[in-house]
Amino acid sequence: MTSVRTRFAPSPTGYLHLGGLRTALFTYLYARKHGGKFILRIEDTDQEREVPGAVQLIYDSLRAAGLEYDEGPDVGGDYGPYIQTQRKDTYLPYAMQLVESGHAYPCFCTREELEERRAAAAARGETFKYDKHCLGIPRQEALRRMQSGEPYVIRQNIPAEGIASFDDLLFGHIEAECSTLDDNVLIKQDGLPTYNFANVIDDHLMGITHVTRGTEYLSSAPKYNLLYEAFGWTPPVYIHLPVVMKDATRKLSKRYGDPSFEDLLSMGYLRDAIINFIALLGWSPGNDREFFSKEELIEAFDEKGLNKSPAIFNMDKLTWFNAEYIRRLSPEEYLELATPWFDRALGGRGIDYCRLAELMQGRTEVFNRVPDMVRFLAEMPGYENELYVNKKQKSTLESSLDALKFMLPVLEEVKPWQETALHDTVMQAIAEAGRKNGPVLWPLRIAISGQASTPGGAIEIAYLLGREETLARIRAAIERLTAALQTA
């Protein structure tokens, strides 16, 4: 019984998008679930598309996601190198072996010639398929031309007839008519292999037992199996994963402004919340459980729960997960994570972050929303007097002015300016005056916050604001209401 080896094999063409992250996650979970190895391989055979820095971005993102790999370019391993361009010399001999056995052949057709024929086929409304023109060149002549330095590629020689097939753990047995398959390029003119060839060679050489990848490879997988057969190798177990969609018709894509994993992290989504949410996109534990730590995912993961249809990425649900994860943080953890966001709005104001954190933790969905929620503590925002009017609290402009005039002297006497003292003094005064809480506390909160919604009630806000600021805001509100009522 050979042990499981899975691999995540991204191209360094940019950030790690969420579909890629999910593929990586499932690949990782499968390996861990079965006590196997999770390997990272960089597929950079298309030098033109490579984006500088993207390789590092992949390392960073996988680490940030907590998907530690056992083998890879920057961690080593017995099957390296793990970057395909560094394996350049390993591919051609295998291709030549196929040429010898008749499963592949060199092709000297130029791009221009092919482009013309492709265009002509399109004009006739046909699907272009390479006509095996160069297959007719005698072996010796072909080899001579190759050695003479003439540019060439090596193509896979797909049988004219018959069925190519493979078995997928998720999709089952998939077949393709050989006659519909094209003789794809295996080795490009620059000597590097195409994905079509490299994935087969490397997966075999690296001992990969389970290939997990997106469904975009579903229709070309039969061709890859033809290659395994030609070499006499045992193909891996395939698991093709459905794509992650933005909506019913579009894939998630950076081009449309959809966030990458890194984007979500910098917006203030928690790593574990993202992973938890992503895991449930296209996979179900079979029951209605929703919360899983990474360890619990490993324990619960089962390919039987994989869904075959594409899943739409639902930001609202992610946000809900995030809010739940934030609530489960310890107060200390929350304070630490929230502090930089508090600083953006309140830096240097001397606000009691500890108390603010307590008030904010249950109200934080995503950290990037925090600054706007607390900014009023630093600066009194502009607001409409209509905010004072609240039917349920029995509050009007007149009653508000009255309540504020009543509260000002009460608050001026509060010592020390602590929350319990504030609370007790205010509540006692309200009770002794025979007033109701609502008509007093509603306008008070509006007067010192200028907002309909705040983290905490009037007492908490007054405490956070401090004595001088609170009293100043109340006095300003009294003036403002007095003026407004006179005009009216």
Next chain:
RNA sequence: GGCCCCGUGGUCAAGCGGUUAAGACAUCGCCCUUUCACGGCGGUAACAGGGGUUCGAGUCCCCUCGGGGUCACCA
């Protein structure tokens, strides 16, 4: 267009021939409450359509429709 794949509420998703077709997000209403949020309770909302097979079909088969993928010297 050819070939391949997919199709349960707006979204995720359970269901694997017999269920009043779960649950979650979102949404709506009520309660709690010095605001908002949290929390509690409740509501609206789905088997794409049509044929079969079967005593019985969301579950099996076929067709239609819808969606996706793929047809590169990209992966």
